[in-house]
Amino acid sequence: MKSSEYDLELTRRYLDGDATREEVVELEKRMLADPQLRKDFLSYSRIDASLPGVVNDSGTLLDYEPVRKKPQRSMAIVAVITLSFLLLAQLLNRPWTDKNRQEVARFGKIENCRWTNQVNIPLSGDSVIEGQRIEISSGKVELIYHNGARMELTGPCIIETISEKETFLTMGSIDVVADSPESQGFMVRSPTSIFEDLGTAFSASVAPDGLSRLEVSDGKVNLIVEHDHQHQLLQAGQTILVEPGERKILTRIESGDDSKDFRFPTIVPPNNQDYADISQGFASASVGRGLLRSRPNWTVNPKSILDGSGQTNQDSPQESVFFENDVKNGSLLIDLGKAISIAKINSYSWHQHNRIPEHNERAQQKFTLFGWPDKELPNLEIPPRESGWIRIARVNSEQFFHVKKLDNRPSQQACSIFASKGEIGEYRYLLLEVNGPTFFGEIDVYQAE
Numbered sequence: 001m002k003s004s005e006y007d008l009e010l011t012r013r014y015l016d017g018d019a020t021r022e023e024v025v026e027l028e029k030r031m032l033a034d035p036q037l038r039k040d041f042l043s044y045s046r047i048d049a050s051l052p053g054v055v056n057d058s059g060t061l062l063d064y065e066p067v068r069k070k071p072q073r074s075m076a077i078v079a080v081i082t083l084s085f086l087l088l089a090q091l092l093n094r095p096w097t098d099k100n101r102q103e104v105a106r107f108g109k110i111e112n113c114r115w116t117n118q119v120n121i122p123l124s125g126d127s128v129i130e131g132q133r134i135e136i137s138s139g140k141v142e143l144i145y146h147n148g149a150r151m152e153l154t155g156p157c158i159i160e161t162i163s164e165k166e167t168f169l170t171m172g173s174i175d176v177v178a179d180s181p182e183s184q185g186f187m188v189r190s191p192t193s194i195f196e197d198l199g200t201a202f203s204a205s206v207a208p209d210g211l212s213r214l215e216v217s218d219g220k221v222n223l224i225v226e227h228d229h230q231h232q233l234l235q236a237g238q239t240i241l242v243e244p245g246e247r248k249i250l251t252r253i254e255s256g257d258d259s260k261d262f263r264f265p266t267i268v269p270p271n272n273q274d275y276a277d278i279s280q281g282f283a284s285a286s287v288g289r290g291l292l293r294s295r296p297n298w299t300v301n302p303k304s305i306l307d308g309s310g311q312t313n314q315d316s317p318q319e320s321v322f323f324e325n326d327v328k329n330g331s332l333l334i335d336l337g338k339a340i341s342i343a344k345i346n347s348y349s350w351h352q353h354n355r356i357p358e359h360n361e362r363a364q365q366k367f368t369l370f371g372w373p374d375k376e377l378p379n380l381e382i383p384p385r386e387s388g389w390i391r392i393a394r395v396n397s398e399q400f401f402h403v404k405k406l407d408n409r410p411s412q413q414a415c416s417i418f419a420s421k422g423e424i425g426e427y428r429y430l431l432l433e434v435n436g437p438t439f440f441g442e443i444d445v446y447q448a449e
Contacts, residue, residue, distance in 0.1 A: 003040040011041050032133055032160075033170075101130040104164035108142030114155065133160045136172075148180030149197075162189070173205040179219070192242040193420075196222040200236075210244030211394070225250075225420035232420075238265065239400055241393075248420040249393050253365070253400045255410030262310045262348060262441075267414040270348050272308025275340060276445035279308060282337040283445070288380045288431055290323050290330020302332060310441035314352040314411060320439035322362065331380065332432040336445065339373045339428040343448035344418040347395075347432075351439040352411035363411045365397040366436040371427035384431060392424060393417045423448035 003011075010027045031038050105128040115121050116135035128134070128143055136155035143151045147164050157172025167174075168189045178186040178197040186197040188204050190212040195204050200219025206212050214223055216234045223232040223240060225248045232240060232250065243249040254264040262269040276283035285302040292300040298318050311319040323330040347367075353359035370389035372378070378387035385391070395415050403409045418424065430445065 003034070003037045007034070007037050008040065011037075029131075032131075101132075102164075103127045103129050103146070104161055105143045105145040108144045108150070109140070110142070111140040113139030113141055116158075128161055130161060130163055133158070145183065145186075147182040147186070149176065149178040149183035149186045151176050169204055169206050171206050171208055173203065175201075175203050177201045190242070192225065192244050192248060194224040196224060198222060202234075212242040212244075213239065214242075215239040223250075229421035241400075242420070243393055247422075247425065249424060250418055250420055251393050251395060252416045253395065253397050254414050254416075255401070256350070256412035256414060258314065258350075258352075258412045260310070260312045262350070262412065262414070264414045267346060267416045270308060270310045270346075270442035270444060274346075274444035275447040276306050276334060276336060276443070277308045278303060278306045284335050284337075285321075285443075286333050286335070288331035288333035290434075292330075293317065293322050293324050305332070305440050305443045306334070308442070310348045311350050311439070314350055315354055317439070320351070320362075320441055322437060322439050323434065325437070330434050331384075332434060332440070332443075333380070334430040334432075334443065334445065336428050336430070339426050341426045341448040342371075342424045342445060344416060344444075344446040345369065345392075345424070345430065346417075346442075346444045346446075347415045347440065348413070348442045349438050350412040350441055360409055360411045362437045362439040363409065363413055364403070364436055365395050365413055365415050365438055366434070367395050367438070368433045368435075369393045369395070369417060370431040370433065371425055372429040372431065373425075373427050375428065377429060380431075384433060389431060390425065390427075392430075 007030055010023055010030070013023060014027055031041060107122050107124050107126045107128060110122075110124050114137045116137055134141065134143075134153065135158045136153060138155040140155070141153045143153070143161075145151070145164050149165075151167070152175045153159060154173045154175075157174065158170040159172075159174065160168040160170070162168055165183070165185060166187045166189065170191070174188065176186065176188065176197065178184065179199055179201065181199075184197060184199045188195040190204065190206045191210045192212045193214075195202065195214050198220040200221055201217045202221050203215045203217065204213065214221060214234060216236050216238050218236050220236075221234045223234060223242075225242060229248065234240060239253065241251040243251070252267060254267050257263040271277075272279050278284075283306055285306050287302055292302065294300060300317070300321055302321055304319060305321045321332065347365060349363050349365050351360060351362035368384075369392045370384045371392050372389055378389065395417075397403075397413050397415065398409070401408065401410060432443075
């Protein structure tokens with residue numbers, strides 16, 4: 001059995017008849033969320049049914065097998081196993097059959113949907129009740145809540161309806177419209193945070209590894225990572241990502257005004273007041289892996305990402321840091337001189353070719369940011385995940401801006417990485433594993449106060 005000792009203890013208490021009502025409810029919730037626990041529950045039930053014969057030296061653990069049961073015990077054993085299967089079936093199907101749970105919504109449109117649970121397939125108009133778990137592997141499903149909120153699931157997706165104003169998104173993508181007075185305050189919980197509607201329309205997604213994303217298309221949404229953390233208020237057009245892990249690291253990506261002033265909605269422009277600016281005399285930048293672009297009359301200088309300013313125009317290779325065209329991946333290394341507590345890291349890019357529109361791909365930011373606290377560096381030729389680097393955040397502005405055509409890729413972009421509470425961590429080195437032709441103009445590193 002692979003379930004935790006706590007889960008198995010709850011199972012034992014239930015089978016022994018010692019579980020309180022609260023423990024039964026908790027066991028139900030855990031079994032709904034954990035397929036392994038459901039399997040272990042059945043195994044435990046079968047063993048439990050066979051134990052009387054073992055204790056009395058009148059049987060073995062195989063006595064629960066139908067062909068080996070002794071007549072005098074068969075009915076009791078079958079009863080226990082049957083009750084176990086009935087409980088499991090009840091747990092798996094309870095959202096559809098439990099009359100004590102309130103109806104909170106109804107199924108709307110169901111398009112080309114493939115359901116994970118093929119036993120109870122809902123139809124348009126069917127009820128959705130408290131605690132119901134909805135799992136689809138493909139297609140789209142619409143939920144219409146009684147308070148006026150509407151939600152569309154896109155497979156693969158797993159949600160659980162906690163109440164008419166609260167849903168837990170385990171994995172996948174949903175679109176929510178909660179624009180009525182009754183639906184204001186509608187909340188979507190994820191493994192990392194809570195998205196609280198303030199009369200709006202928004203999208204939320206959770207990757208299989210727990211990376212959560214919130215995108216506001218209308219109105220405002222309050223992002224709550226923990227109630228004692230600083231809340232983030234997002235307005236229409238803004239998006240934020242929350243990394244899983246003990247430290248909740250947030251990532252904002254925004255498009256600029258395409259001017260040398262690098263103006264963004266909330267992210268500050270490049271400046272020379274950050275800890276890593278070369279004018280401060282603490283930090284340096286170099287190539288960790290790969291080959292930067294060079295020409296006979298100029299060479300890309302990695303230190304230019306620490307000079308306190310971005311590019312002065314939209315097509316300025318000499319003021320940008322980028323890799324050779326045939327180098328698809330590389331890494332930039334920032335040495336802060338000593339380990340410091342980091343509050344925020346901002347990166348800026350800008351490019352739009354005067355004659356070749358498709359070259360605005362050089363504005364994209366696609367990288368993974370890692371940190372290293374010690375003075376001695378690991379081998380930079382070994383992938384960071386294998387050499388012990390600590391992953392801080394992942395950035396993909398192409399996905400962020402839903403880039404499908406050239407005309408919807410912003411040519412000036414900024415990314416801000418910070419913690420929802422306290423600092424990002426204490427690091428001496430920062431490593432950007434870059435995937436793409438980004439023209440970086442500046443990277444600012446702010447020390448925590």
